[in-house]
Amino acid sequence: MIVHRRPVSAVVLVLPGGTDSSYERSSWRSPSALRMYPFTWSIAAVFRGRVAVRQVRYRVYGWNGGQASPMPYAWAALEESAARYPDVPIHVIGHSMGGRVAAHLAADARVHGLLALAPWWQYADWRHIHPGVRVVAMHGTADTRTYPHRTAKGIDELAAAGFDATFVPVPDGGHAMLDHIGWWQRAAVDFVRTAIGR
Numbered sequence: 001m002i003v004h005r006r007p008v009s010a011v012v013l014v015l016p017g018g019t020d021s022s023y024e025r026s027s028w029r030s031p032s033a034l035r036m037y038p039f040t041w042s043i044a045a046v047f048r049g050r051v052a053v054r055q056v057r058y059r060v061y062g063w064n065g066g067q068a069s070p071m072p073y074a075w076a077a078l079e080e081s082a083a084r085y086p087d088v089p090i091h092v093i094g095h096s097m098g099g100r101v102a103a104h105l106a107a108d109a110r111v112h113g114l115l116a117l118a119p120w121w122q123y124a125d126w127r128h129i130h131p132g133v134r135v136v137a138m139h140g141t142a143d144t145r146t147y148p149h150r151t152a153k154g155i156d157e158l159a160a161a162g163f164d165a166t167f168v169p170v171p172d173g174g175h176a177m178l179d180h181i182g183w184w185q186r187a188a189v190d191f192v193r194t195a196i197g198r
Helices: 031-047 071-084 097-105 149-160 180-196
Strands: 010-015 051-055 090-095 111-117 134-140 166-171
Touching: 010 031, 010 071, 010 097, 010 180, 031 051, 031 090, 031 097, 031 180, 051 071, 071 090, 071 097, 090 097, 090 180, 097 111, 111 180, 134 149, 134 180, 149 166, 166 180
Parallel strands: 010 051, 010 090, 090 111, 111 134, 134 166
Antiparallel strands: none
16 A cells, blocks of 8 residues: 655754753753753644654753854754755744754755744844744743843844744743743744745
8 A cells, every 4th residue: 555645844943942151961851952842742743744843952051152062963953854855944943042043043045934932142143044034033021041122122123124023922931931831832833834834
């Protein structure tokens, strides 16, 4: 019997957070990785093969200044995904430091969409994003580790430059996304649904 699989409509890379400076080895059991598994699993479950979703693992936990330690692993994941699914749009979802990683990846024309969850955009990282990327950023208004006003500023700047850019405040939301869990999760699924609808 021949089984006809539906073609993959989109690739989604899920990018966990980290910290400013640390050479601690990252682990699949770290809080930052565990925080993102529900996003990865829910996207895989909802879209059942129509979306190829992969959670990226970095070598160490920190960004580490100019070393940008997560980036070689994120770029490798992008290259591997593009090679496996040629001409399929790639979308990135990143939390905290993963939102910074996502913005840097979105300098690549193969990236079509970016969902930033409480992103660490300390250095106007949104300016790496190439024109044409659809950008959605969610940020809890009670977040004191990364700053919702900075995320809103980035989205305003992108929108003024002609991007399809949306800021979604999460009332009283904290950095770890343990509040309003359903809202955060639905936003990720809706982001992917819109992406494949395009």
